[in-house]
């Protein structure tokens with residue numbers, strides 16, 4: 622039987638993700654939104670691309686959770702995006718209510734699913750979905766690190782004129798101003814970037830990466846990024862559905878790893894059919910540890926604001 626994937630929120634991130642998933646042709650996809658008719662319209666439009674692109678995935682749009690029943694994976698993209706001048710953290714109260722309600726429905730209709738949280742502020746919303754669902758940490762994962770790392774890789778590839786495929790990197794920590802791009806471990810075809818780029822330029826690229834979301838928000842004027850975010854969720858789903866066991870940075874509930882306890886923070890994890898199959902611990906320098914701890918402290922403060 623085909624896998625079933627539900628995407629909650631048929632906005633920019635959600636609908637772009639559903640399109641990418643349909644074209645993968647490995648699962649049937651349900652797109653849920655509270656706006657009447659809109660997910661149905663977008664789903665039908667995507668379905669009608671099937672004969673042209675050659676996919677047989679069923680794409681269903683709905684306003685009823687009953688259609689999501691028995692999903693293997695549920696992606697939560699429902700919630701407000703930020704506007705220019707706002708930080709992701711400013712969304713916490715409004716999106717807490719939405720993510721909380723949605724998670725309750727996911728538990729009712731897809732109790733064995735793996736939840737991937739996308740709504741911002743990401744780490745806090747992942748913490749919330751984990752708490753509300755009561756699912757084990759293996760099955761509640763936040764998407765941020767793949768996106769932040771993709772931005773870092775893009776800028777490094779541009780800088781040295783290399784293929785993005787040759788650039789390896791990790792961005793750890795929370796999905797906010799305190800994120801930790803690990804430039805020490807960034808390589809181009811195995812060559813450390815310190816041998817290719819000046820320290821000053823690396824620092825500028827690190828800062829551009831930290832500001833990567835805001836750069837797009839400023840350019841768009843009305844919402845936030847969705848092409849690279851949806852591609853990033855897709856890579857996580859590929860690894861789960863195809864049991865590829867790829868290692869990538871995701872927000873995961875830490876239980877002592879990296880010296881952090883009881884908190885969602887971006888770290889490298891192995892993703893397979895069971896969800897998070899391993900939290901991978903990279904040996905960090907004292908400075909990197911300090912930055913990761915600072916980032917975790919920022920997430921902790923936001924979790925406290927939610928009162929959970």
Ligand SMILES: NC(=O)C1=CN([C@@H]2O[C@H](COP(=O)(O)OP(=O)(O)OC[C@H]3O[C@@H](n4cnc5c(N)ncnc54)[C@H](O)[C@@H]3O)[C@@H](O)[C@H]2O)C=CC1
Pocket residue numbers: 629630631632633634635653654655656698699700701702703712716719722723738739740741742743764765768796844845846847850
């Ligand atoms: N984790 C990450 O790296 C990223 C996170 N985001 C976040 O993803 C979220 C969605 O972004 P966009 O798709 O651009 O926003 P959008 O405004 O285009 O779409 C959000 C959708 O959620 C729906 N919605 C609202 N309440 C709902 C509910 N209770 N149940 C179901 N659907 C509901 C809205 O009707 C809307 O269609 C935002 O919070 C944004 O900040 C965006 C990009 C990257």
Ligand SMILES: O=C([O-])CC(=O)C(=O)O
Pocket residue numbers: 702703709741768796833834835837838845846850
């Ligand atoms: O910047 C935003 O608000 C959306 C997001 O998380 C990103 O693009 O990294």
